[in-house]
Amino acid sequence: MNVVMVVEDDPDVREATGLLLEDAGYEVLAAENTAQALSIVQARQDIDVIFTDVNLREDRNGIELAHEIKARGSRACFVVVSGDLGWSDTPLGEDMRFLAKPYGRRSLLEVVGEACSRARRP
Template identity: 75%
Template sequence: MNVVLVVEDDTNVMEVTCLLLEDAGYEVIAAHSAEQALQIADGRSDIDVVFTDVNLHEAPNGIELAHQLKARGTRASIVVVSGDLGWADTPLDEDMRFLAKPYGRHTLLSVVGEACHRACSH
């Protein structure tokens, strides 16, 4: 079973995203802040995908979080999401993808599935 760490500070978005991923068979770990995500990732080497909002209420933002996770040696692929399309043109590392909000179930599962494939093929 693939493991997805979802980092989202909006409780409603978190609940729906986690439910959709769990229904699709993923093991989902929820974090409401970048700090919590870093603590979780430090204790889990089995995370395949980090699915993070860019605009988190507290620093760092989701892209900075992704870079910190990579610097700490995570093997996870990163999906960064935002409703602010100004982030869409931000250069990302090879194993990172941007997903615009709002997204539907099919798009969510497709993007996370591709990210799992990238993580497992490294």
Template identity: 45%
Template structure:
């Protein structure tokens, strides 16, 4: 069964061209013009990855991403004409896993899509998942089911947030620089101007820490990186 990818963009030409790229790679493509249509399609289909524009009528990409994340963990990649760091931070903070600026190169898009699907498929396939429970204080991480509990409360993390948390938890006491975290989790070369790791760490803390400003689990080692 081919992976199903949902393209959400109010620009018909972008939906058409992007769809051709993906279909030529063997993916099944579904399309939506706005966030509301996207939510309906996701509710009726098993979507493996979402390509999501930010600036759309009816429901924009940020709102749609947050709604999708209430019940779904598939990778979400933003496609946006905005390239400012603040826009990228806002997009990633809403629950997206990656961000590509328009106009994008077809090869780059396909590489990002394949990278996200590899990680998602590996972690969501039971026979390939690591059957393991990691416990850190009141925090429990099930790498088999990709569930995170703080006490008895289940915490919903995006795939990338989970990967970062698992990386740190499996290596308790070891300090990881933002470069190492990025390279281990994304599998790509790190760029110095990239704020991706900072954004994801902030979101994880907001979800698992009682007081994110005084974190108990993910500690900052100033000038070096992060550790559990």
């Protein structure tokens, strides 16, 4: 079973996204902020995909969080999401994909499935 961590400060979006992913067969870990996300990543080395909002209303945005997690040696791939389409042109690492909000079930599962495939590559 693939493990996906959802980092989202809006509890309704975090819960809805988590439920969609769980219904599709993923193990879902949830974090409401960057501090929780970093703590979970430290405890769980088996995370395949980190699905993070860009605008986390904290000291780091989701892209900065992704870079920090990678610098700590995580093998996870990233899906960064935002309703602010200005982020869609931001250069991302090859292990990152952008998904615009609002996203539907189909696009969510498609981008997470593709990220899981990339995470499994040696």
